[in-house]
Amino acid sequence: MINICVFGLGYVGLPLALSFSKKFNTVGFDINTKRIMKLKKNIDDNKEFLSKDFKNKKIFFSSNIDDIKKCNYYIICVPTPINQNKEPDLSALKKSFSALKNLIKKNDTIIVESTVYPGVTNMFGNYIEKNSKLKKNKDFYLCYSPERINPGDNTKKLRKIDKIFSTETNNGKKINDIKRIYKLVSKKIIFSKNIAESETAKVIENIQRDLNIALFNEILIICDRLNINFNEVIRLASTKWNFIKIKPGLVGGHCLPVDPYYLSHVSKLNKFKLITTLAGRKTNSYMKYYVLKKFKSFTKKNNIKKKFKFFFFGLL
């Protein structure tokens, strides 16, 4: 019998937990007791789900680690941000695996959904192996399935997003069970037999996006300086067959401003300094000051105080 626990109920974990619980007993676990209290009342403060979305689900929300003892599938969706030195902060992942090493039983499965740099999932797998006396991909199973959730984008609902799933086991029964579980999440699963490849794929998706937005931001700024119509420039350039049209803007969220530092961290550990990967970060970080500066000069010039929103959308 499949009993699932989802660790971390943020914008990644909650949609997964609600999807799994359509069919399987699911414990939604989070250390944030306030969040759990609200979820127990069918309230999602992230406003991604309505009260009705919690109905008819086999879900139980908890902050108590004892409540997940019966689970055999652990889906890790905890945050993996960067610290003040812009290095990966894996502390939430560490806490989850530290709890798991005591809970894990023979034949259990751990699936990491959090963004990590290549090598992290297996590093934690080895940690479990060392501390539980269970052998990886023999006694317990390790998988990586990077989240691709696009918060706030209603055109990209979870089920419609193609999902990568990687596991290094050849156990056919296990793979079948995983397929049964994950088909509740996405219509199309792309399998990989190599976890590091999936970990890399995840970060480069966001790195490419961050970099390209940065380029458009830089072009926006230089057009502004030279008094050239940015939109017209993009209209013209877009007539080239291989030009990729991207909107400039403020880059926020949990992924884009973070993922370049994840890849650069592992690269640094391997004595290779990434240049292009990190190049977008400085430009995109500068954008908020640029927007603020433009806003100030605009309001001053026009003696307007309240049209922030109109100006903001007009610019971006």
Next chain:
Amino acid sequence: MINICVFGLGYVGLPLALSFSKKFNTVGFDINTKRIMKLKKNIDDNKEFLSKDFKNKKIFFSSNIDDIKKCNYYIICVPTPINQNKEPDLSALKKSFSALKNLIKKNDTIIVESTVYPGVTNMFGNYIEKNSKLKKNKDFYLCYSPERINPGDNTKKLRKIDKIFSTETNNGKKINDIKRIYKLVSKKIIFSKNIAESETAKVIENIQRDLNIALFNEILIICDRLNINFNEVIRLASTKWNFIKIKPGLVGGHCLPVDPYYLSHVSKLNKFKLITTLAGRKTNSYMKYYVLKKFKSFTKKNNIKKKFKFFFFGLL
């Protein structure tokens, strides 16, 4: 009567000259006397054209400036490279305009096809105005139509490439004549009323490409260091809806390694330092050393001396 002169008969100028000369008297002018001697014999050393392509054309090749005295349309296709300090080298453009200031007559038209940074075409237009006593866009006409030729790519023949054409005149007759001339070059002309916008559009097309290839090069190198299958990573990442698949490789040619420096030059003049725009340059310049290094270790390991080509294509 329309008489055309094409300045510079490289990979940009020659195809244009051959296209124009299907219908209009055209002088193909180049200071390279050896090139002219060959072209007179219907030989294109760039191997883009066969002898038969020169047949039934109203074309005359020359290195003698006196031969273009009857022309009234001057199409400037001279090289605009960078110098040793990686700054724009506009010397060929300067020479062309220096010759033009003595040749230009009332109602003549100058069309720049060379890649420049925003502002350059009008800067040279003002130079003509100052030295010829003819008024820009009144007595003579100034246009910018950036070349988008893709040397060696047979799927992108000149006529099939959409072409930007910008001129700041409102003279309807002149615009009609331009349309008659340029429809020989491209099936689709995109008009712009602002030269600086077209100049910017041209450089950003190539900057974007250079930057994205650099990112893929960097990912290729880090995958290699971490012993991760690059092709598999790209296969996985490509399943995301907004991932842009690009081939890593050596970046050469006349545009990609040059254009980032053109935009950064004008940006520097305007006291704004470009970061993202230039980020690809270092990575792409490093690639030849990387390929060489990999090649050496491959041949050493496999004791192979002649399989260069196979290895090279396998890697890229």
